[in-house]
Amino acid sequence: MNSYLDFDGVAKRYGAFQAVSDFTLPIHEGELVALLGPSGCGKTTSLRMLAGFVQVSEGSIRLAGKDITQLPSYRRNVGMVFQGYALFPHLTVEENVAFGLEMRKMKPAEIGPRVQKALARVRLESLAKRLPRELSGGQQQRVALARAMAIDPAVLLLDEPLSALDARLRHEVRAEIRQLQKDSGLTTLMVTHDQDEALSMADRLVIMNQGRIEQIGTPDEVYERPINRFVAEFMGKSNFLDGKMGGEGRFDSKLGQVFAGHAADAGRTGAPALMSFRPERVQLRRVDTPVADGCNGVQGRIVRITYLGPLIEYRIALKDDTEITALLPNTGELGYVGGDASSDESVYTAPGSPVSVQWQARDSRLLPA
Structure with missing residues (x-):
């Protein structure tokens, strides 16, 4: 055309x-x-x-x-x-x-x-x-x-x-x-x-x-599919992890873990890179929950909770003091994710609580650093 x-x-x-x-x-x-x-x-x-x-x-x-x-x-x-x-x-x-x-x-x-x-x-x-x-x-x-x-x-x-x-x-x-x-x-x-x-x-x-x-x-x-950090940050909110390209869609994070994601011309193997993923794609699980198939996962602790009406924003600190954000629907059960206190799937979400943070590999974007 x-x-x-x-x-x-x-x-x-x-x-x-x-x-x-x-x-x-x-x-x-x-x-x-x-x-x-x-x-x-x-x-x-x-x-x-x-x-x-x-x-x-x-x-x-x-x-x-x-x-x-x-x-x-x-x-x-x-x-x-x-x-x-x-x-x-x-x-x-x-x-x-x-x-x-x-x-x-x-x-x-x-x-x-x-x-x-x-x-x-x-x-x-x-x-x-x-x-x-x-x-x-x-x-x-x-x-x-x-x-x-x-x-x-x-x-x-x-x-x-x-x-x-x-x-x-x-x-x-x-x-x-x-x-x-x-x-x-x-x-x-x-x-x-x-x-x-x-x-x-x-x-x-x-x-x-x-x-x-x-x-x-x-x-x-x-x-x-943002092509760089500027676009990912400007268009909504994004989480970023530092690391380097591991080849074949693999990301070697500075946390010492290997994650999977989709590359956006992030460079050759070994090149400094970022992993980007959206807060609304993050799931919070109990700290002892195994990482689900097709997901990436890290452990951290909740440092801040912000009430946004239809959404609740969670700030989670990782072991290297990197902070990531999770945006989850407000289900009316404040203080818990995944149900009330009696649920096997529930995650206690008071500040200081340990959590497993998981997100789909398909939602992970590898960007040039």
């Missing part, structure tokens, strides 16, 4: 500072791709280079087969939803949505139907005469989205589109945006630092760090 939008070796420099380096990314028509990374990693700069607000220092950008690298922003047919929505406070909802069409010198007879169609898409027809201050945060966000979509853009850009909303509303609106994007088939590039937002909305994730792309993949690929 040919790509619809192409970043080819794009870079941006501000004097001696390299904001973005060798940014190469093909995007297919109808895809929603999320740029994800910490503040200052270059994701917003990359978005703004596509919009034409920031000049490219190196490389090229092609959209629908056309090189747009040097085109002014108003000739790129790009719709953008800004972090703060950027609505005009003195204009009504319908006047805000009509603004981009008026700037394109569209005939008044054509503007009205386009505005009504855009407002219908976001279910705001009944609020057309209201001013932005008379709307909720979620409604303002939908007005900004309608304004961006009214111009029938070739690509839609979303710059932290949900950051101004509270947690409950953010969850609702991200589902609305995703459904709207799917229904319209609009190619979309989104910038966010929120992992949940990216995982739930995007077809593919682009993880960035210090101006460079670290990994590109579907949400499950990036989460389940």
Whole structure:
């Protein structure tokens, strides 16, 4: 499948500072791709280079087969939803949505139907005469989205589109945006630092760090198979054990134990490496429980327990003082894992309690140190 939008070796420099380096990314028509990374990693700069607000220092950008690298922003047919929505406070909802069409010198007879169609898409027809201050945060966000979509853009850009909303509303609106994007088939590039937002909305994730792309993949690929420590730490929580590659998916840990895992280009046999595994994949067993088939296991003691509502977080210290985390469902039997005190499977979980920590070998990722 040919790509619809192409970043080819794009870079941006501000004097001696390299904001973005060798940014190469093909995007297919109808895809929603999320740029994800910490503040200052270059994701917003990359978005703004596509919009034409920031000049490219190196490389090229092609959209629908056309090189747009040097085109002014108003000739790129790009719709953008800004972090703060950027609505005009003195204009009504319908006047805000009509603004981009008026700037394109569209005939008044054509503007009205386009505005009504855009407002219908976001279910705001009944609020057309209201001013932005008379709307909720979620409604303002939908007005900004309608304004961006009214111009029938070739690509839609979303710059932290949900950051101004509270947690409950953010969850609702991200589902609305995703459904709207799917229904319209609009190619979309989104910038966010929120992992949940990216995982739930995007077809593919682009993880960035210090101006460079670290990994590109579907949400499950990036989460389940990170290629390095940065990605594993940034996408959710991860546990790490130090050691070296033992060959054939074997990991020789500094704990003196040999574990099995899946290698992610962790290097040759004997090379320093890390074993990474997710806290929600950890199981706690009684300290005298044998390690189950297909699992890796270590012994440790619980040093901290944190109540998180639906989950309980356990911090476990190993014999070399490495600490790992286990995230287990809250079953209502606080103080025990695997049942109540009378159960043969129960594990007493007060701080200081010894435990056997086990996790599946298939959930173990071997990474370069």
